[in-house]
Amino acid sequence: MERHLDEKLQELKADILRMGSLVEHAIGASMEALKQLDRDAAEKVICSDKAVDELELSIDEKSLDLLALYQPMAVDLRFITMAMKISTDLERMADLAVDIAQRVLELAGKPLLKPLVDIPQLAVLAQHMTKDALDSFVKADVFLAKKVILCDKDADSLRNKVQAELINDYIAKDKSAVSRAIPLLLIARHLERICDHATNIAEDVIYMIEAKVVKHHQERL
């Protein structure tokens, strides 16, 4: 039986997807801005955050309305509460893309300290994890969600690698490199945090589908 609630849940899902696509775009655009040290591109990323913030508010409002008006149960309840959590993660991810863009503004006008190797790789990983987390939500695909969660340790390793290299090979050896190394250190940190949020989304997706809590319990995967 098709329910009126189903229509509302589809609208909520569409909003999450719209928000997810804006976030994916912001992460990609912030990386392009970094590669080119392009101020205009970085400014655009910063401006694009407003649309994500508005979608977050709209998703929260719609979710609260659905909880109040339909008193959903079981899978519906899990879907709506997870939609609220996922939108919070997506909003934070967009903020982190803005943080990256702000670091680009700090770096612009000076030559890059070193050729970018691991940071773009970490960015690609963050984009893949974000895309897969959202796909797992759309397709209710537990396998894909698990894949995202298992990728998180790769993100941590890459961030550690960037950090070690910048500190040991540059900051420790040349104090004048600090002002150009710190923004890169922070960018690696921002990207790794984006991966953490993608992981949160994947964990929420598993709860939504299977009612199984894997957050803080990776052994349950």
Add this chain to the structure above:
Amino acid sequence: MNNVAFNITRMRASYGNKEVLKGITITILPNSVTALIGPSGCGKSTFIRSLNRINDLIPSFRISGDILYRQKDIYDQETDVVELRRRIGMVFQKPNPFPKSIYENIAYGLRIHGFTIKETLDEIVEASLKKAALWDEVKDNLKQNALTLSGGQQQRLCIARTLATQPEALLFDEPCSALDPISTAKIEELIHHLKKSYTIIIVTHNMQQAARVSDYSGFFLLGELVEFGKTQDMFTAPKDKRTEDYITGRFG
């Protein structure tokens, strides 16, 4: 087994040739609220009506299985049915006070059970009305005809009447279906308080009510107990697809 109120195994029940309960196995813990949900005709009312043998009044009714209350067979030939119904009280869908005074509604049953001293009756009437959260509203009008009370007050009077005979378990068969939301909230609050002293089973069509008032829930469908477990588990993560479909309004 002392911590079990009802222990029911393979309960089957029928009206004539029509089997309405097809092997129910369930354990009900004392001082808990168990909600039974399911679409009309699924057998949930037959189930609770079997627990204090109200169904005995229907000639074609047949029942089998192990149906134990406090380890005693409810359907044993030696069971004193009047005493059983005192221990396991029942509140029905529609408030059904006697066309007598508020006081007499409660005192009547007590007299049947041998209470005749006026002071004792007064004490029990007051205590029962207090337990049913009605005393403050009626204490100055105990001689008033009970039928002049509102629906919600009448239902609480029926609860007070049931409590007066000092039952151990209370069976509620859709106790709020004829009540407005305020009266419903009062009855739900009352059920919440009563579980400290009584074992409560409630049949309800209102899923939100089941979720609000109960500790355990059972989902009946076509005479079977499809799922039984902690209420919070059933309403957030039911195990059976049929339960999921029912509580999310996909059928029923």
